[in-house]
Amino acid sequence: MTGSTFQFDFKDLKLAVSQVESVMGYKEGESQETISELVSEVLKEAEEICTMKAEYRFFDDIAFDEAEKTVTINGLVFQIKKIIYSQIKKSDSAALFLCTAGEEIGARSKKSMKEGDLLRGYIYDVVGSEAVEAAADLMQDQLEREINALGKGITNRFSPGYCGWLVAEQHKLFQLLTDNFCEIKLSSSALMYPMKSISGIIGIGKNVKRHPYTCSLCDMKDCIYRRSKA
């Protein structure tokens, strides 16, 4: 058991206009036609430009430190802090993952913003974020099926930068994902390129559970990616 890599078609993500609008703050039926048309246009464009890739790798060499709220994977200590620690501490192994929507959607967002088309630039940004999360959902579903077949469960996925886990810890995570199928590069400040990429950890074990959604656990109350339903 080492891991898996994936390439998704954008259509597999089944992103709906209403979903994108919901992230932008609109409740069902609240958005205006012009906004919906623009979202629909960007979603169609995203089908052509997004290159959805994901990967996970399994790590059996893990140990938890209750006092420090850390997990050690292959000798590297991750300061995951109390919220994530409490969610994954019963794991007996872990999957580290990467997922990306590719370079182009982020580039088009920047370009539109620079040219003064702020709304379109913003919609590219939201669609890119939703796409990479949806691809990670598909990857996680596949992981769950694989793990369930072994009589075990998985936790939710957790990323550096959320729930108190510092983004800087991403450097350690990338040290463990050496093949980097997603071809994500990391800046010195731990920013991922392409920008529409995510990374993180998923706990695996007989006594762990995947919850429907966990935004409510996080302490970043003003986070722009916080789900309204949380």
Add this chain to the structure above:
Amino acid sequence: MDDILSKISSCVEFGKIDKASPYPPDMKGQDGADELTRKAIDDGMKPGDILEKALIPAMAIVGDKFSRKEIYVPQMLMAAKSMSSAMKHLKPFFQSGEAKRKGKFIIGTVAGDLHDIGKNLVAMMIEGGGWEVIDLGVDVGTDKFIKAIDENPGAVIGLSALLTTTMENMKKTVTAIREKKSGIKILVGGAPVTKEYCEKIGADYYSPDPQGAVNYLNQIVS
């Protein structure tokens, strides 16, 4: 208020950029902030009045609605773009000194951080609040902020960060500005930034939303 000022104000509040703009649907085919501002100037209206009686109040309404979650980012972006389409007609008068702004505001996302949507929103709202905005962009190092302060004496500084890692660079920037310059007001913002962090790093003000930053700036010059 003059009818045309009232119309310009409505265009900005509801994001009607120009005649060609299909948004908002109920103003389709009508002149937008662009045409109406041009007309107001051509009719001899004072640029300062357009700014103070139409644009600034309209953007304040937009900012307040956003703070109260009555509108969302798309409407705010449309309003800001509408405001910009009016401002382009006023810029020559700012340059000549015929119309005056409240002051200068230098904004940038700190070193190592490439996020710009939040920063852009704040910049647009502050410009709409009657300030001249000098946007240094993203991944802005301390030296660039110091240089901009040298070139724009009396300007207020705004620092944005969206990553917990780059918050450290926010701290470094504040420290460097405090060491090299005195009397500079510094605002900070971004998803992971808090009031407590603002106080800890020695910045002057934290706002969770753009209108809070506008209100703080207005308080400085009042």
